[in-house]
Amino acid sequence: MKLQIAFDLIDLDKAVEIACKVTNSADVIEIGTLLIYKHGAKAIEAFRNHLPQNTLLADAKIIDRGKEASSILLNAGADWITVMAGTNKDVIHSVCTAAHNLNKKVMLDLLDSASPGQSALEAKSLGVDALLFHQTYDEEQPLLFLDRWEMVRGNTQLPIHVSAKITRDSIQHIFDVKPDGIIIGKAITAADNPEAEARFFYELCNNK
Numbered sequence: 001m002k003l004q005i006a007f008d009l010i011d012l013d014k015a016v017e018i019a020c021k022v023t024n025s026a027d028v029i030e031i032g033t034l035l036i037y038k039h040g041a042k043a044i045e046a047f048r049n050h051l052p053q054n055t056l057l058a059d060a061k062i063i064d065r066g067k068e069a070s071s072i073l074l075n076a077g078a079d080w081i082t083v084m085a086g087t088n089k090d091v092i093h094s095v096c097t098a099a100h101n102l103n104k105k106v107m108l109d110l111l112d113s114a115s116p117g118q119s120a121l122e123a124k125s126l127g128v129d130a131l132l133f134h135q136t137y138d139e140e141q142p143l144l145f146l147d148r149w150e151m152v153r154g155n156t157q158l159p160i161h162v163s164a165k166i167t168r169d170s171i172q173h174i175f176d177v178k179p180d181g182i183i184i185g186k187a188i189t190a191a192d193n194p195e196a197e198a199r200f201f202y203e204l205c206n207n208k
Contacts, residue, residue: 003201008189033060162181
């Protein structure tokens with residue numbers, strides 16, 4: 001099971017500093033949406049310059065201008081990019097085409113999908129490489145979104161990554177549904193010792 005560490009800070013220098021400390025305990029480093037909003041492609045470039053060997057995902061949440069938007073961030077150094085499932089299928093396909101032309105990959109974010117099961121069913125035909133299944137950051141009750149897991153898992157063979165407010169206390173509930181990867185942000189990046197916390201979660205994932 002892969003561990004993706006999400007950096008949803010606004011301070012780019014601090015984010016890169018922490019990323020350099022946890023790099024050996026992450027399969028994927030995610031440059032969060034807030035960093036992209038604040039710093040644009042420069043955020044991707046900064047991570048790539050400091051982490052030349054790591055797999056980087058730009059959580060761009062693309063909903064329009066798929067080819068242009070994805071090309072900017074992928075050419076800046078991202079290996080993966082996210083596009084929203086609720087947008088037009090042509091946008092999703094254009095993101096996938098642009099990414100694959102650069103030998104990069106696309107993760108479909110199911111957050112805004114009216115029918116996550118249908119989106120999962122159609123994803124592969126649109127060119128998607130993996131799915132992102134998660135709760136919104138502002139959602140008060142954690143893990144309720146897992147009620148919809150089976151309608152997604154049962155409609156695709158693509159890898160599914162799960163993102164939630166995952167902590168040491170709640171992670172076993174995520175393991176129970178057997179995702180292909182988990183995404184953890186503040187539990188690592190805001191920890192007193194991010195390096196030790198990343199190692200803890202990384203070892204857990206590698207034992208699953």
